[in-house]
Amino acid sequence: xxxxxxxxxxxxxxxxxxxxxxxxxxxxxxxxxxxxxxxxxxxxxxxxxxxxxxxxxxxxxxxxxxxxxxxxxxxxxxxxxxxxxxxxxxxxxxxxxxxxxxxxxxxxxxxxxxxxxxxxxxxxxxxxxxxxxxxxxxxxxxxxxxxxxxxxxxxxxxxxxxxxxxxxxxxxxxxxxxxxxxxxxxxxxxxxxxxxxxxxxxxxxxxxxxxxxxxxxxxxxxxxxxxxxxxxxxxxxxxxxxxxxxxxxxxxxxxxxxxxxxxxxxxxx
Amino acid sequence: xxxxxxxxxxxxxxxxxxxxxxxxxxxxxxxxxxxxxxxxxxxxxxxxxxxxxxxxxxxxxxxxxxxxxxxxxxxxxxxxxxxxxxxxxxxxxxxxxxxxxxxxxxxxxxxxxxxxxxxxxxxxxxxxxxxxxxxxxxxxxxxxxxxxxxxxxxxxxxxxxxxxxxxxxxxxxxxxxxxxxxxxxxxxxxxxxxxxxxxxxxxxxxxxxxxxxxxxxxxxxxxxxxxxxxxxxxxxxxxxxxxxxxxxxxxxxxxxxxxxxxxxxxxxx
DNA sequence: ACAAAAGTGTTCGGCTTACACCCATGT
DNA sequence: ACATGGGTGTAAGCCGAACACTTTTGT
Numbered sequence: 001x002x003x004x005x006x007x008x009x010x011x012x013x014x015x016x017x018x019x020x021x022x023x024x025x026x027x028x029x030x031x032x033x034x035x036x037x038x039x040x041x042x043x044x045x046x047x048x049x050x051x052x053x054x055x056x057x058x059x060x061x062x063x064x065x066x067x068x069x070x071x072x073x074x075x076x077x078x079x080x081x082x083x084x085x086x087x088x089x090x091x092x093x094x095x096x097x098x099x100x101x102x103x104x105x106x107x108x109x110x111x112x113x114x115x116x117x118x119x120x121x122x123x124x125x126x127x128x129x130x131x132x133x134x135x136x137x138x139x140x141x142x143x144x145x146x147x148x149x150x151x152x153x154x155x156x157x158x159x160x161x162x163x164x165x166x167x168x169x170x171x172x173x174x175x176x177x178x179x180x181x182x183x184x185x186x187x188x189x190x191x192x193x194x195x196x197x198x199x200x201x202x203x204x205x206x207x208x209x210x211x212x213x214x215x216x217x218x219x220x221x222x223x224x225x226x227x228x229x230x231x232x233x234x235x236x237x238x239x240x241x242x243x244x245x246x247x248x249x250x251x252x253x254x255x256x257x258x259x260x261x262x263x264x265x266x267x268x269x
Numbered sequence: 270x271x272x273x274x275x276x277x278x279x280x281x282x283x284x285x286x287x288x289x290x291x292x293x294x295x296x297x298x299x300x301x302x303x304x305x306x307x308x309x310x311x312x313x314x315x316x317x318x319x320x321x322x323x324x325x326x327x328x329x330x331x332x333x334x335x336x337x338x339x340x341x342x343x344x345x346x347x348x349x350x351x352x353x354x355x356x357x358x359x360x361x362x363x364x365x366x367x368x369x370x371x372x373x374x375x376x377x378x379x380x381x382x383x384x385x386x387x388x389x390x391x392x393x394x395x396x397x398x399x400x401x402x403x404x405x406x407x408x409x410x411x412x413x414x415x416x417x418x419x420x421x422x423x424x425x426x427x428x429x430x431x432x433x434x435x436x437x438x439x440x441x442x443x444x445x446x447x448x449x450x451x452x453x454x455x456x457x458x459x460x461x462x463x464x465x466x467x468x469x470x471x472x473x474x475x476x477x478x479x480x481x482x483x484x485x486x487x488x489x490x491x492x493x494x495x496x497x498x499x500x501x502x503x504x505x506x507x508x509x510x511x512x513x514x515x516x517x518x519x520x521x522x523x524x525x526x527x528x529x530x531x532x533x534x535x536x537x538x
Numbered sequence: 539a540c541a542a543a544a545g546t547g548t549t550c551g552g553c554t555t556a557c558a559c560c561c562a563t564g565t
Numbered sequence: 566a567c568a569t570g571g572g573t574g575t576a577a578g579c580c581g582a583a584c585a586c587t588t589t590t591g592t
Contacts, residue, residue, distance in 0.1 A: 014330055016285055016372060061283055061370055065360035088504050089358045089374050091334035101330055103285060103374070105358050146503050172570080190555065192572075197553090213570045214562040234415050235357050441543080459582065461545075466580095482543040483589040 014091065014101040018068040019056035019140075021087065021106065021147035022077060024114035025164050025180060026129065034180035036130040036151075037116050038144070039077050044124065048137035052126070054144070056104065066238060067246050069107040076125055080247065081109040082163035085154075085237030087147055095139050108147040110163040152181055158200055158221040159239040168204050170216035171195065200225035283360065283370040287337040288325035288409075290356065290375065290416035291346060293383035294433050294449060295398065303449035305399040305420075306385050307413070308346050313393065317406035321395070323413070325373065335507060336515050338376040345394055349516065350378040351432035354423075354506030356416055364408050377416040379432040421450055427469055427490040428508040437473050439485035440464065469494035 026037045040052040055076040059068050066084060073081050084107055091103040116127045128134065130148060133141070154160040155178055164177045175191050195201060202222050207215035226239070238246070295306045309321040324345035328337050335353060342350050353376055360372040385396045397403065399417060402410070423429040424447055433446045444460050464470060471491050476484035495508070507515070 014285065014328060016283065059283060059360070059372070062362050064362060065358065065372070086358065089334065089355065091328070091374070093331050093333060103328070103334070105360070105372075149503055170571090187555070187557085188571095189557085189573080194554080209563090211569070212564050213568085214564090214572090216571060234418055440545090456582065456584085457544095458546080458584080463581075478590085480542070481591050482541080483545090483591085485544060 014093070014103045016059040016103045016105065017056050018059050018065060018072055019054050019104045019106045019143070020069050020072050020076075021054060021108040021144055022073055022081070022111060023108065023130075023147075023151060024079075024111050024116070024127070025177065027113075027115050028176065034176060036148070036180065037114065037127045038130065038133075039125055039127050040134070040136070041076060042124040042126070043137055051137040052128075052134045053137040054106075054140045055125075059105065064246070065105055066107075066243075069105075069109070070243060070246050073109055073111070074247075076122075077111060078122075079111040079114075081111050081243060082240040083110040083160055083237055084243060085109075085150070086235065087143070087150060090139065090143070106143055106147075108150060110151075110160065112163055113166070152183075154237075155181055156198075157237075158225040159237060162221055163240070168206070168208075168218045168220045170208055170210070170218060172210075172216060174219075283362070283372045285328040285372045285374065286325050287328050287334060287341055288323050288373045288375045288412070289338050289341050289345075290323060290377040290413055291342055291350070291380055292377065292399075292416070292420060293348075293380050293385070293396075294446065296382075296384050297445065303445060305417070305449065306383065306396045307399065307402075308394055308396050309403070309405070310345060311393040311395070312406055320406040321397075321403045322406040323375075323409045324394075328374065333515070334374055335376075335512075338374075338378070339512065339515050342378055342380070343516075345391075346380060347391075348380040348383075350380050350512060351509040352379040352429055352506055353512055354378075354419070355504065356412070356419060359408065359412070375412055375416075377419060379420075379429065381432055382435070421452075423506075424450055425467075426506075427494045428506060431490055432509070437475070437487045437489045439477055439479070439487060441479075441485060443488075 022038055024037045026035045028034050039055065041055045043049055043051050043053050055072055057068070057072045057075070059065070063071070065086065069084055070081065073079065073084075087106040087108050089103060089105045093101045095102070114127075119127060130144075133144065135141075136144065151160070161174070161177065164181070165173055171192050172188070174195065175186065175188055178191065179186050200221055201219040204218045204220055206218045208218050209215035291308055293306045295304045297303050308324065310324045312318055312320050312322050324341055326337070326341045326344070328334070332340075334355065338353060339350065342348070342353075356375040356377050358372060358374045362370045364371070383396075388396060399413075402413065404410075405413065420429070430443070430446065433450070434442055440461050441457070443464065444455065444457050447460065448455050469490055470488040473487040473489055475487045477487050478484035
């Protein structure tokens with residue numbers, strides 16, 4: 001893989017791949033703020049041999065972009081995403097740095113709350129906290145930063161938040177999630193009022209006690225809270241229900257699990 | 270082009286194209302609100318033969334996505350865009366409706382203020398006002414709606430607004446542009462205060478008289494107003510200066526003008 | 539003087555912020 | 566009683582909407 005053949009490769013037709021930034025919300029370690037975790041894949045080829053990279057795979061004919069992203073997720077994490085949204089398409093021919101010219105259609109996804117230590121380790125896959133990422137291959141660091149930025153701008157969407165807190169939750173739990181994603185402290189009293197005033201929540205009637213103090217009211221998102229306030233017919237992310245339909249159209253997805261786990265988007269086998 | 274070969278085509282590898290939604294700000298017709306205009310291309314092939322569609326062309330190897338979009342623009346309008354931003358990538362295999370499975374990387378662009386009636390007519394290219402569009406091929410109507418939505422959310426960016434009003438302008442002109450893009454009336458007095466309070470404008474010291482009334486102060490955007498307030502290293506649109514560099518890397522662009530004018534993204538020759 | 543546009547003031551309500559405070563519960 | 570978290574109150578400040586108003590200019 002010398003430098004000599006770079007100029008030849010540069011004229012090849014670009015390959016198309018789908019790359020995913022996958023987020024999971026980690027547990028609350030000893031009273032600290034919770035963190036976002038994401039799985040990375042170790043590269044087994046040049047360029048960037050042995051570096052960590054975002055999971056990805058080639059775009060296969062006959063599959064929608066979302067389904068390709070879904071399959072990538074399933075094969076690298078064995079988890080089913082609860083939310084999936086297109087992020088950006090990168091295609092600068094310089095970005096593959098000696099590899100084949102590559103167009104990467106990037107997605108970001110949520111897989112819910114995960115106890116990272118309990119995930120069964122997989123070959124060449126590891127999870128990292130968002131504030132302790134290693135050096136990444138290609139321009140993947142930029143892509144991760146962009147994905148985090150997007151997630152932070154989606155905290156007003158029930159589709160997204162529901163995936164991070166579960167179906168029912170106390171306002172304090174919701175608050176903790178917001179602080180974890182925003183990466184900054186948020187006044188609890190004001191958060192409470194603002195959130196209730198949004199009209200997106202309803203009480204379940206039940207209560208939950210966390211420590212041994214007064215139990216807190218449990219809430220859920222109203223069924224009609226997903227209606228987009230702004231533009232209706234615009235490209236949106238997919239929530240768990242929509243994704244299950246995508247998954248249903250992928251009957252053999254689990255059998256192929258692992259087949260892509262050593263691949264990353266920006267190189268072909 | 271019968272139905273019989275659809276299933277065969279479905280398994281082909283997807284083609285990649287670049288599609289652009291191009292906006293120009295039309296003149297103020299007899300005191301009415303100004304409108305956005307956009308060029309469309311008449312299809313010369315099935316499917317959707319003779320329908321209007323967004324201009325586009327295949328993604329060529331060795332070119333960045335932006336440069337491909339830039340070339341598409343130059344060849345269909347003979348105008349140089351002053352702003353260019355990626356919109357979304359569409360890739361559902363169903364969308365080509367009998368054509369070859371197609372991935373379209375969509376961009377939107379501004380080409381400044383245009384007197385549509387003075388544009389020299391081109392074969393198979395025509396300009397339409399945004400509120401009087403014809404039926405569009407494929408899912409192009411959705412793409413246009415999304416592009417308009419995005420433009421409306423970019424009115425706080427000097428890069429974008431500068432392209433619509435020119436280098437210097439009165440507050441009333443700026444106000445008229447905002448109303449045209451937002452598609453709704455905006456209180457002039459409040460607009461004036463809000464805009465000045467943003468700190469992005471500075472007076473040129475000169476004045477301009479439009480009718481025969483009191484002349485208005487001329488403003489320009491401050492040189493440092495382009496600094497993104499939010500995320501710094503995130504994918505952004507390209508303004509005129511950055512695009513000129515892209516164009517410089519495209520020496521033969523004008524010679525090829527017209528070569529793509531009859532193409533649209535979702536079909537290959 | 540009048541018309542038309544430039545430009546200013548003022549009031550109102552909604553929403554965010556900061557922070558003090560009371561309430562419920564188990565040890 | 567007291568600690569801990571659940572939940573409420575309140576005052577200050579910012580910002581946009583609405584709209585009345587003054588100023589400047591040419592005819």
